[in-house]
Amino acid sequence: xxxxxxxxxxxxxxxxxxxxxxxxxxxxxxxxxxxxxxxxxxxxxxxxxxxxxxxxxxxxxxxxxxxxxxxxxxxxxxxxxxxxxxxxxxxxxxxxxxxxxxxxxxxxxxxxxxxxxxxxxxxxxxxxxxxxxxxxxxx
Amino acid sequence: xxxxxxxxxxxxxxxxxxxxxxxxxxxxxxxxxxxxxxxxxxxxxxxxxxxxxxxxxxxxxxxxxxxxxxxxxxxxxxxxxxxxxxxxxxxxxxxxxxxxxxxxxxxxxxxxxxxxxxxxxxxxxxxxxxxxxxxxxxxxxxxxxxxxxxxxxxxxxxxxxxxxxxxxxxxxxxxxxxxxxxxxxxxxxxxxxxxxxxxxxxxxxxxxxxxxxxxxxxxxxxxxxxxxxxxxxxxxxxxxxxxxxxxxxxxxxxxxxxxxxxxxxxxxxxxxxxxxxxxxxxxxxxxxxxxxxxxxxxxxxxxxxxxxxxxxxxxxxxxxxxxxx
Ligand SMILES: Cc1cc2nc3c(=O)[nH]c(=O)nc-3n(C[C@H](O)[C@H](O)[C@H](O)COP(=O)(O)O)c2cc1C
Ligand SMILES: [Fe+2]
Ligand SMILES: [Fe+2]
Numbered sequence: 001x002x003x004x005x006x007x008x009x010x011x012x013x014x015x016x017x018x019x020x021x022x023x024x025x026x027x028x029x030x031x032x033x034x035x036x037x038x039x040x041x042x043x044x045x046x047x048x049x050x051x052x053x054x055x056x057x058x059x060x061x062x063x064x065x066x067x068x069x070x071x072x073x074x075x076x077x078x079x080x081x082x083x084x085x086x087x088x089x090x091x092x093x094x095x096x097x098x099x100x101x102x103x104x105x106x107x108x109x110x111x112x113x114x115x116x117x118x119x120x121x122x123x124x125x126x127x128x129x130x131x132x133x134x135x136x137x138x139x
Numbered sequence: 140x141x142x143x144x145x146x147x148x149x150x151x152x153x154x155x156x157x158x159x160x161x162x163x164x165x166x167x168x169x170x171x172x173x174x175x176x177x178x179x180x181x182x183x184x185x186x187x188x189x190x191x192x193x194x195x196x197x198x199x200x201x202x203x204x205x206x207x208x209x210x211x212x213x214x215x216x217x218x219x220x221x222x223x224x225x226x227x228x229x230x231x232x233x234x235x236x237x238x239x240x241x242x243x244x245x246x247x248x249x250x251x252x253x254x255x256x257x258x259x260x261x262x263x264x265x266x267x268x269x270x271x272x273x274x275x276x277x278x279x280x281x282x283x284x285x286x287x288x289x290x291x292x293x294x295x296x297x298x299x300x301x302x303x304x305x306x307x308x309x310x311x312x313x314x315x316x317x318x319x320x321x322x323x324x325x326x327x328x329x330x331x332x333x334x335x336x337x338x339x340x341x342x343x344x345x346x347x348x349x350x351x352x353x354x355x356x357x358x359x360x361x362x363x364x365x366x367x368x369x370x371x372x373x374x375x376x377x378x379x380x381x382x383x384x385x386x387x388x389x390x391x392x393x394x395x396x397x398x399x400x401x402x403x404x405x406x407x408x409x410x411x412x413x414x415x416x417x418x419x420x421x422x423x424x425x426x427x428x429x430x431x432x433x434x435x436x437x438x439x440x441x442x443x444x445x446x447x448x449x450x451x452x453x454x455x456x457x458x459x460x461x462x463x464x
Contacts, residue, residue, distance in 0.1 A: 010162060011346045012411060030161075048165075050172045051335070059461055066463040076441060082405070084338035086331050089432035099462065103441040110408040115418045123442030 006044035007061045014046050014080050016111035034064035037073045047081035047092035056091040076105040153229045163230035166343045170237045177251040180329040188322045189256045205269040207310040208249045215242035225292035245333050274381035296348040297367045304341035304406035309382050312395045319426035345409030
């Protein structure tokens with residue numbers, strides 16, 4: 001079971017980021033039934049907001065998170081976007097963090113830089129090491 | 140049929156209820172929702188700030204803005220229209236008309252800044268400068284030659300993405316720099332509206348480029364990629380000289396170049412390619428990044444900070460009826 005779930009539209013930036021991370025990942029389909037998760041995972045999603053911040057979280061991601069048992073397993077979100085969108089940069093991460101009570105683990109532009117890849121790999125391996133050793137999590 | 144080679148066929152009436160490519164509708168909706176005019180921004184609030192700039196800073200600002208005006212003029216009158224005959228769907232053609240119009244709004248906006256802040260003589264001098272500046276003219280020439288080369292729709296898209304996602308940034312740097320110091324903040328708000336539009340333009344044209352690449356053979360794809368990296372390199376050489384000429388007197392050239400490298404890499408990503416410049420060459424001044432996306436760095440990312448000042452989500456009005464919870 002891979003610990004990442006991700007959505008990427010046909011422009012493919014998020015999919016390229018996932019590829020480069022080399023950790024695998026469960027893709028969310030653009031239409032149809034979203035997959036359901038059965039172990040703790042991290043979500044990677046792009047941001048598609050309008051100028052007012054509406055619609056930041058892609059619909060397939062919303063449908064995926066609407067399933068409560070899947071949502072309960074979400075441990076954090078990696079938000080993709082582009083700084084050129086100003087105040088709504090990587091806003092999908094903030095929206096999901098607020099609604100699901102999880103941290104924004106990283107904000108990434110487009111398909112990410114080499115530095116992003118290293119940072120995310122290291123961060124994920126710590127996060128999942130902690131999750132596998134429940135006694136180390138403070139109450 | 141008789142010899143009607145010169146007669147254009149009647150186009151099919153466009154049906155927006157039969158979409159071949161979902162991105163066309165998605166981008167149409169976003170572009171139209173984001174529509175704006177320069178009158179929306181209270182530029183005259185920058186008058187005091189403008190009067191406190193040095194003569195050198197004022198001349199630089201006006202020159203940079205005439206350079207940006209030229210790029211928007213090209214994209215409005217030549218670039219976006221040149222992509223229309225290549226459109227894969229009728230809806231793509233419609234989106235391109237929207238892009239073309241917004242380029243006219245962008246070009247027009249710089250004149251709003253000028254009429255609010257500057258004297259006619261200063262502005263006339265700057266337009267003369269831009270018409271005669273070798274570097275500015277050289278980059279315009281390279282792009283126009285690709286637009287006019289009839290052979291390759293994909294090469295036109297490469298040139299267009301480089302204009303949208305790379306060439307503007309030597310200019311956009313300056314208002315972001317001023318804004319990071321609390322100067323010309325209303326002008327910066329206007330520039331951020333332009334930057335957001337250009338982001339969608341570069342994204343969309345890059346997206347269509349990627350769809351076109353899928354139809355090529357492996358060898359043709361490699362050739363196209365070599366062309367793209369070659370053109371970027373040529374444009375970069377010009378941009379580097381242009382940057383030195385403009386920013387050396389203010390001691391900002393190295394800072395601007397990092398910003399150029401960073402944006403060149405993003406332009407390549409819009410085309411579906413990997414980065415050209417290594418991360419060490421792309422260390423953009425954090426003040427410039429913060430000026431691009433104000434407010435977005437207030438919360439610590441878990442993976443980059445200690446996590447101690449970490450806050451779960453900020454309050455933003457982003458309700459979407461699809462959420463069930
Ligand atoms: C119409 C549109 C709106 C966008 N809005 C935002 C935004 O509000 N904030 C942001 O950070 N990125 C925004 N982006 C940029 C995308 O999140 C970015 O290109 C991302 O890499 C797309 O991922 P994908 O290619 O996997 O779909 C937007 C892109 C488009 C085309
Ligand atoms: Fe423009
Ligand atoms: Fe544009």
